[in-house]
Amino acid sequence: MEAVSYREINRRILGSLLPPGKPYYLALLACFSGMVIGASCWVYQIYFGLGVAGVNHPVMWGTYLINFVFWIEIGHAGSLTSALLYLSGAKWRNPVGRSAETMTVFAVAIAGLFPFIDLGRSWILYWLWPYPNQRNLWPNFQSPLIFDEIAAAGYLIISSLFLYTGLIPDLAVLRDHHRGVRRKIYGFLSLGWTGSHRQWHHYKTAYMFFAFLITAFVVCVASIVSWDFALTIVPGYHSTIFGPYFLVGAVHSGMAMLLTLVIPLRRIFGLEKLIPIRVLENVAKIMIFTTILLIYIYFVEFFMAWYSGHAAERTTFWLRVFGPYAWQFWFTVFTCMFLPLMFFFKRVRTRPMGLFVISIVINIGMWFERFVIVVGPLTHDFIPYAWGHYWPSWIEWGILLGSFSFFFFLFLIFVKFLPSVSITEMKEMQEAPVRVEGTMKGRGA
Amino acid sequence: MRWKRPTDGVLGIFSREEDLRGAIRSVEETGDRVEAVFSPLPLGEMGEVFSLKPSALRYLVLGGGLLGLLAGLGLAVFASLQWKLDVSGKPVVAWVPFTVIGYECAILGGVAFTLMGVLLLGRILRFRVPRYYDARFTEDHFGVLVPCPSHRQEEVSTLLKTAGAEEVHEVRT
Numbered sequence: 001m002e003a004v005s006y007r008e009i010n011r012r013i014l015g016s017l018l019p020p021g022k023p024y025y026l027a028l029l030a031c032f033s034g035m036v037i038g039a040s041c042w043v044y045q046i047y048f049g050l051g052v053a054g055v056n057h058p059v060m061w062g063t064y065l066i067n068f069v070f071w072i073e074i075g076h077a078g079s080l081t082s083a084l085l086y087l088s089g090a091k092w093r094n095p096v097g098r099s100a101e102t103m104t105v106f107a108v109a110i111a112g113l114f115p116f117i118d119l120g121r122s123w124i125l126y127w128l129w130p131y132p133n134q135r136n137l138w139p140n141f142q143s144p145l146i147f148d149e150i151a152a153a154g155y156l157i158i159s160s161l162f163l164y165t166g167l168i169p170d171l172a173v174l175r176d177h178h179r180g181v182r183r184k185i186y187g188f189l190s191l192g193w194t195g196s197h198r199q200w201h202h203y204k205t206a207y208m209f210f211a212f213l214i215t216a217f218v219v220c221v222a223s224i225v226s227w228d229f230a231l232t233i234v235p236g237y238h239s240t241i242f243g244p245y246f247l248v249g250a251v252h253s254g255m256a257m258l259l260t261l262v263i264p265l266r267r268i269f270g271l272e273k274l275i276p277i278r279v280l281e282n283v284a285k286i287m288i289f290t291t292i293l294l295i296y297i298y299f300v301e302f303f304m305a306w307y308s309g310h311a312a313e314r315t316t317f318w319l320r321v322f323g324p325y326a327w328q329f330w331f332t333v334f335t336c337m338f339l340p341l342m343f344f345f346k347r348v349r350t351r352p353m354g355l356f357v358i359s360i361v362i363n364i365g366m367w368f369e370r371f372v373i374v375v376g377p378l379t380h381d382f383i384p385y386a387w388g389h390y391w392p393s394w395i396e397w398g399i400l401l402g403s404f405s406f407f408f409f410l411f412l413i414f415v416k417f418l419p420s421v422s423i424t425e426m427k428e429m430q431e432a433p434v435r436v437e438g439t440m441k442g443r444g445a
Numbered sequence: 446m447r448w449k450r451p452t453d454g455v456l457g458i459f460s461r462e463e464d465l466r467g468a469i470r471s472v473e474e475t476g477d478r479v480e481a482v483f484s485p486l487p488l489g490e491m492g493e494v495f496s497l498k499p500s501a502l503r504y505l506v507l508g509g510g511l512l513g514l515l516a517g518l519g520l521a522v523f524a525s526l527q528w529k530l531d532v533s534g535k536p537v538v539a540w541v542p543f544t545v546i547g548y549e550c551a552i553l554g555g556v557a558f559t560l561m562g563v564l565l566l567g568r569i570l571r572f573r574v575p576r577y578y579d580a581r582f583t584e585d586h587f588g589v590l591v592p593c594p595s596h597r598q599e600e601v602s603t604l605l606k607t608a609g610a611e612e613v614h615e616v617r618t
Binding site: 005006007010130136137138139140141142146147150151154157158161165168169172173175176177187188191192193194195196197198199200201202203204205206209210213214216217220224424427428 | 481482483484485486487488491494495497499500502503506520521523524525527528530539542543545546548549550552553555556559560562563564566567568569570571572573574575578580581582583584585
């Protein structure tokens with residue numbers, strides 16, 4: 001990375017918190033409009049009932065479940081980028097670690113909305129929680145849906161605390177930089193951080209434990225989300241490969257989303273010096289790895305369906321390729337398995353605009369991948385007379401639009417009030433300055 | 446002579462890490478001790494300088510994890526015994542699926558105790574900074590706080606200036 005002084009790091013990153021220009025407000029307005037559309041659709045559904053959504057027998061899991069899986073898996077990649085790369089000592093992750101952690105928190109928060117929405121009667125969600133009641137009814141802790149509920153709620157708590165812990169020293173920077181009300185707010189949030197050696201000593205240990213625990217939790221949550229499907233006997237769902245399949249898919253889509261967020265961020269706020277192209281290139285290299293894994297998993301799924309000799313399994317996979325949802329499948333194959341292989345070419349993976357466009361297309365493809373996984377098997381179950389078809393209604397499309405708008409809205413708000421790049425971790429990447437015969441030597445000088 | 450409580454002292458402010466290290470060495474050579482070092486980023490060698498033991502946080506994380514595990518398993522067992530769902534003779538208290546609940550709660554417990562531990566052990570949760578604190582410590586400067594009685598403040602100030610301190614402030618409580 002190019003040499004940048006500590007003061008320059010502060011100046012550049014805090015510069016992203018200055019009053020924004022018109023494009024920022026336009027983007028905010030666009031996101032807000034999308035949120036209003038999504039919220040209106042949800043209110044409409046609550047008023048008229050779940051019948052306004054496209055879900056009906058035999059497909060009772062539609063876009064709401066697809067969105068839940070999509071968003072929670074976006075979150076997984078954020079955690080893994082930040083935590084796993086931190087544990088492995090890959091310092092190149094420092095410039096994008098904060099964005100990845102933020103992405104996780106917002107994505108998981110949005111994922112957590114979809115069980116509410118899918119219930120129809122959202123206000124009775126508390127029935128899922130264990131609480132003493134007159135009828136002595138308790139949740140069934142043997143159900144993967146209860147595993148998932150605890151996993152999603154726990155994941156939101158853990159990822160929020162991980163993000164906040166990482167922010168504490170940066171909040172102190174903001175406290176010391178500002179005056180007036182902002183100073184008071186940032187001062188309160190930084191909890192009285194001084195940067196003393198004692199604080200750093202315990203802080204670094206805590207951060208390491210957080211990274212370790214969140215990595216262990218991500219693997220668990222990804223597997224548990226997959227068990228919502230794999231522990232049923234539906235052909236196309238009932239597979240032991242679902243755990244790693246969902247984890248790899250999560251990293252794949254999450255890395256694409258990270259590129260979608262970071263590329264405009266570095267351009268708009270002039271952070272090219274702090275987030276060099278090498279960082280984006282490394283993200284693209286990880287995606288090459290996940291693409292190859294995904295191709296292997298697809299191959300194994302199809303092979304096992306054929307090798308099992310099970311008529312329903314074979315039919316499900318035959319219909320996946322040639323059935324009513326064939327175009328979604330082939331679109332997924334093209335966007336998520338063929339397109340990322342372009343990253344083998346250095347020219348492609350070192351062009352921010354190319355990376356940005358490909359990352360958006362991969363995200364759309366990964367959404368359709370979940371569509372194929374969730375909807376396809378339900379439309380063609382064991383009993384032919386119960387076969388059916390599903391396509392989302394305008395209410396579901398509206399809520400999907402609302403979820404994306406809400407995600408980008410939250411991110412836009414975040415980057416204006418809190419540092420989108422970790423100031424402390426950027427300083428850690430610099431070589432310490434030393435005094436040599438009256439001159440300054442070293443990157444931090 | 447060792448000064449037990451940081452009542453009075455001297456705060457040296459440095460712009461270079463190398464000077465900071467030199468100042469710490471000089472202070473120790475004179476028999477004084479450094480109460481605290483402030484820096485905008487973690488300095489790995491401070492653990493050796495202050496002979497810091499590995500953080501006790503690890504015991505708290507382990508304790509939190511075990512507590513979470515027991516709480517998760519306990520809740521699952523309690524709930525299943527409250528409403529016995531007897532299906533095809535399968536066990537009501539099913540340890541295999543309950544392991545998942547236990548695992549999730551163990552990590553939640555570990556995280557909760559990690560946060561509490563860092564706030565308590567690092568003495569962070571004070572919501573205010575000391576009066577002698579300098580805002581440049583979060584930008585690009587380093588600080589060394591040397592506790593000493595008021596009659597020695599001048600001597601220590603000279604020592605820190607010689608070691609390369611940009612500024613020296615006398616700290617009074």
